[in-house]
Amino acid sequence: MSAAVFEARNLTKTYQMGEVQVQALRGVDLDLFEGELTVLLGPSGSGKSTLLNILGGLDVPTSGTVRYCGELLDTDDDATLTRFRREHVGFVFQFYNLIPSLTARENVALITDIASDPLPPDEALRLVGLGQRLDHFPAQLSGGEQQRVAIARAIAKQPHVLLCDEPTGALDASTGIVVLEVIERINRELGTTTAVITHNAIIGQMADRVVTLSEGHIQKAEANPQRRPAGELSW
């Protein structure tokens, strides 16, 4: 078995949402391995986004620890987390989170501007099949295209890990498949350790391993004997 990129131990997370207190994680242990494509499956509210955010250094756990490549991630130090995100992590969000005032190329450049060894923005966009739409603004792109720009943005810095939060959540099935194919290709061709969050069990078939969450706990973790190509999925 290859080395663990992430080792999360006994993570809990409680946060305030308006006037309600939400207990998102109730003691989670999870390892993610080098080059692996993991799908985190669970209904909304199961804590999967919170888990992903903590792994990616976007959020800090209420208790518990995260090791990245064997090193303890100092979640108390904002500067450390920022550097960690800047150097190692690529994010893809359900609602793309593109900057509407910047073109596709500029949205990618936003990241390559601060990365140490990035792909040129044009190349990153070609990798996701958007070589022809470099100078379009987000408002001029379809949902699937916007999500592919978001993926190009995430991978342009050649991150060690790619974390995708419901990347197909806002897309119809056929567009969703195109996006998943891109993620699959990145994982396969660049060897980027990838975690995809979804509530759609079918997407689990493309993973090396499926981790199911429910109410802040890991319910089960199963390895797929064989990954199914994303192009063959349908729902």
Added chain:
Amino acid sequence: MMLAIHRKLFRDLAHMKGQVIAICLVIACGIATFVMSLSTLASLRETREVYYERYRFPHLFVSLKRAPETLRRRLEELPGVRTVELRIVSEVTLDMPGMDEPAVGRLISIPETHRPRLCNLHLRAGRYVEAGRNDEVIVSEAFADAHDLKPGDSVTAILNGRLQTLRIVGVALSPEYVFQIRGGEMLPDDRRFGVFWMGETALAAAFDMTGAFNNAMLALMRGATEEQVIERVDDLLEPYGSLGAYGRDEHVSDRYLSDEIRSLRGMGMIAPAIFLGVAALLLNIVLSRLIGTQREQIAALKAFGYSNRDIGRHYLGFVLIIVLSGSVLGTFGGVLMARGLTRTYTEFYRFPILQYQLDASVVVLGFGIALAAGVIGALISVRRAAKLPPAEAMRPEPPKSFRATLLERLGLQQLLSPATRMIFRNLERQPIKTALSILGIAMSVGVLVLGNFMEDSLDYLMDQQFQVAQRQDMSISLVEPTTGSVVHDISHLPGVVHAEPIRGVSTRMNFGHRSRRVGILGLPSDMRLFQLLDAKRQRLDVPPEGLLVSDKLARILEVQPGQSVTVEVLQEERPVREISIAGVIDDFSGLSAYMNIDALNRLMQDGDTVSGLYLTADSRHHNELYTELKSSPRVASVTIRTGMLQTFRDTMAENLLQMKAWNVFFASVIAIGVVYNSARVSLSERSRDLATLRVVGFTRQEISLILLGELAVLTLVAIPVGLLIGRGLGELVALGLDTELYRIPLVINPDTYGFAALVTLSASVVAGLIVRRRLDHLDLVAVLKTRE
């Protein structure tokens, strides 16, 4: 190459250009007033310094009755004295062609063989006087301009009772008369008061002053203590009828200049503070909304490794660009305004050259202050953006918590329609934003009140001074104090309706360790042509004994009615007496003291003596009367009230009108800036709600009402607040202008308040209409689709 994050900055700025322009303009107004005031101030101060230095403006001045020139040595030997210049100064009546009434000429002696060692003249035209020509004079430029006099022209004067023709050989300026006004007058009058410089031999001969002087100027050595020299000069000159030496602080022309410089500095502080304060408040409102709408963008940037500092810098970039653009615009505006102001100054102040120069340090300082204001305004929002935890920003904002408003809690909910309730709940939910918007709009009202109160105050002052207090048509001062029978003589001149005697005596008034040189004016107890008024504008009769002093003098001496001051008379027998303060009067210029003329004559150990008269005359006989007065050897000078008033009104009217136009512009910029920005922010916050209402069947008018109703409430609350702020600012300005030379009463007419409210209301309506147009184009589907 430009970084993508900078591109975002510029595109976002372009996207909100309306708001950006509005804030830029407010900053520009602040910087413009700042640059105008402070750079004009610097030019004025610099010019004055160079002028004084180069033309040797003295440090001390003293007038006396008559002293032998041999005293020069003793004056020069006083410790601390560097240079002494002795002169003969005398006022004469002038008969000017094209002017029926007499003018006052002040003749000042100058050495024929060399230039004066102090107060040298700057010749504008012609030449210096020559020895042996006893009719040559140099005229002051202000008077020459008013009468279109050139070298070669001549004027007729009555010198010591004899008619004499003075030949003008030159036109000149003196550092002594940068502001040419007769001491004791409220207003300058270049047509009726002129300064003439004449060779000392000729002047001495005309006034029987050969070998004597009646005026001295002293330049002091560096490090000399002014008070000590004054004391020694006074001791030395007392036997010669000295009226007491005084420094530059009591020199009329220099005082006016200093006061102008002081008020420029005040304007350079108050106006920019208002504008930049409003700009800070607008940046706060706009930036906090921008950051609110960009929560998720901020989260994404952070997710990809942009640090808190990067985010903070990015949003401070908005502030920097807005402040920089506003400052550049404002600097240009300020330079233009300063050139205009300098031109205005050249009408009032006579310098060899008054050249406007822009001081780079003023620009840098202005930009620094604007930037500080901007950063202070934006700091809270920017900090919030920088500190925003990325995971939290990724989640949609929790629903805003609303509650019933104060009005509803008071049980008045039946009065409110659902739309009105929305308005009040929105306003009450964001109390800080609401308060800031109200404050911003109120500032616009305040600026208008402040801008126009001067006009009201000056009108009131003129009315009080020249209609209520001074009712004479003219005042006459006599060459020498003489017996009261002169009143009878003058009463019989053609056209004279009524004449009243006055007597002026120069004194020094002491109370405790405080002391001032003050003239006491003796008035008859049944005075009709001059009224003394108290703070409540009630007439005060001159009491048989005791002094009535101006409020300003009482405050300077810290003396109260009932207490006694020591009065040292500086004339004739120079008696020293304790005299009680009988009352305090309210006036607007100078330091003054009044007492009963009989009591004053008793103090002077004289019988029935007068030194001047106030009189009213039938206007049909004015010309005959002027002719008589001009040729009367006893009359030193005649001051005509209406002429003085007219000249003043003419010069002021133009300047006030210009000022008013600027104020309306400034206030509109503030009002439109604040209302427009508040409206845009409200629209952005509420477009979803409003679109939802449209979808469920509300009409455009109905949803406009919700948005514009909010603005209307803000404006209506802001107006009374602004009126109060305006009054407060007015008080501040009046306080700043309260000097020994003059006081500006705080008077604000109802129509000034009305005008301020109306302009602000109109500006709000304009801003509201601009936003209303956007509301009409609200894209229902797009708005509902975007995720908040």
